[in-house]
Amino acid sequence: MDTISNGTYMKTLLRTCWCRPAAPRFRNRRSWLYRIRPSVVHKPFVPIDCAPRLDYAWDAAAPTPNQLRWKPFDVPTRQAAEVDFVQGLHTICGAGDCRVRQGIAVHVYLCNASMRDRALYNADGDFLIVPQLGALLITTEFGKIRCEPNEICVIQQGMRFNVAVSGPSRGYILEVFDDHFQLPELGPIGANGLANPRDFQTPVACYEDRETDYEVVCKYHGKLFAAEQDHSPFDVVAWHGNYVPFKYHLDKFMAVNTVSFDHCDPSIFTVLTCPSGKAGTAAADFVIFPPRWSVQEHTFRPPYYHLEQHQILHAYLSARSAGNCMSEFMGLIKGRYEAKEESFHPGGASLHSIMTPHGPDASCFETASNSELKPERVADGTQAFMFETSYSLAVTNWAAKLTNKLDDDYYKCWQSLKKHFSF
Template identity: 45%
Template structure:
């Protein structure tokens, strides 16, 4: 796969996540001295898209300067009456009014829909929290599609949050204002809020399915490494790739779908908004191959906290408290000796949304399938199912164990994941809580612990 990766990288820019990129589709289209010259090259219009307030600390500045054929005001509806509310049945935003049950939740994968279903039509909100209006929280969604947005001459612009896309089945072709790129399973893509784009099926792909997160909070960053060090570990910023500038000069009848304050609006537009000839900045779409993630793990004993698998974080104003963390469980070695290797039983102050992209998950090796989702909200007890308990207890831990061909992920947030009514009514696996009921009782007050086995001297009675 590495040779295929190199071929695809030829169409992409190397840089660093959150760092500055620049690209031009025509030579000299990008002004070198200033942002807004009186007479821009090629008769282009300069346009700034800001992703942060003007007065935030410089390290948090996010913006991109676009040099385009027409300003974005011409890629919008002519009159307010042209914006028609789209009462979408499944892609919805919080807050929700129905109760949130205090129980472990699992949801089946979405089925592949009928032919002619694009990304917007095939989006399903599984759970959400916070508020897009308050720019706080996030929503966890799935998509299942059988046609490209470009086939329907439809564009999407999300003002509510940044999108994190995770293909699970089938490859996507993202066509954005800043350029185009393919996203395959095992890869992720980030599309910043405010940019117009299309989600297409990649050549040769007949249908696609996956997950996407809508992050209403602060922009994603690669997490601090602390004692891990400075040069390696987890996701390296240099492995995030941005697209080269590509533009289309096309007039005609198109539809723009705008997501604003939790609602979807449809409006006609007369030109393609993908007409950016050059750009520079750090508010850019990008992709990352999760096979490049440098996993960190114990080489002695016990199971570390899942934060060692963090790829991206959206921080809050409280140090160490995430609006949402994106964590993966990639292929890796588990050498922990004398240790119950699956994740332990736990109750967290944070809330977890789990998904499986391929393979199996070690805490639920048989019952959690690719494309499915689970939610374990704050202080709801959860952990390995009965099969994982038996395997983890009886396994010979004198030899390392390799987890291969698997990729699970977690979106962990400080807010409760509130499942949507659609997910509860049509996708819910009502038997999920029963997976723990056959975990055996093993307590034996007469079985004295061995000092050699547990590394302590037992207290005399």
């Protein structure tokens, strides 16, 4: 036990700690929490039903290499039922195994009610939460975080949290098992650029000394378990350390780009990355496509068509290709995505699997190929993002069977692309 003094008031608290003492010093993450009661004071965990929403059975649905796109996911209405954040978790795709700490999962949350006397913690990995509709008031053991659309929040492994909403809420979640999210290396960019450390925010301790019936939900091995206790788990009076939840506003991102010619790879838009066990390869990158200037010359400015050994030639410009060795899950927070302005909507999603070709739709290709190459603003009022991973992602049964949401006509957006080659 430790005694903490503020000069006039003394109170005895129990100290707990998250730490990874075997890690190298530069990678060590730990936090000390000073609690009114230790978090071990709860009854046994018992399984609770989460099927078919939360799903890590990657072999249940038949694999498909096709490009997939989902229309905006439906948010439950209060007239139908009250659905909180835990009940509103739905898995779309993923790969790997949380039990061996390797892989990722992609979820959406679709809810309309606050969690009340209920908390969740993820024993499997970290959550990167991307709100799209409605603000989230997240109470954590470290304090409170308000996360609105165009902001992101990371709740790391093991941290208890409660989500309150003020109405219909929808968003995306990237879950990683391998490691924790970190800033990408800047290399020749230098000391400043992309997401800067100064712009990340952590909560201030804000404790509840409240005795009430409380349910703590644990996600363990991809399943949900619940334990009862007689007090709030958010009874942390003070904390210190660097293993903490945090949030970041996407408007703070300092985009870099070419000022001469050619289209850079999307890694220049990486906000956060989670490394894999393979050096130089990410388990997952969180990438955004923010408002910015486009100034390249002698260049097809939109994203080029992705496929190994593939090239489309134009009379004046060429859309180069690249080996697509990553899986790309895209979502749209707001606005109109520049490569598919008419058909990709906020609250929806797309999945382009490893070595499956994709790129701008026919309308975007024709417009970009015939535009005057003068400096222009791109993506104003828009925020698209991508969960990119080196893993080959499998779609869950739930996502594969959303017949009213899967866009069967997605492939048609490329069918009118014309041949422009001539001798």
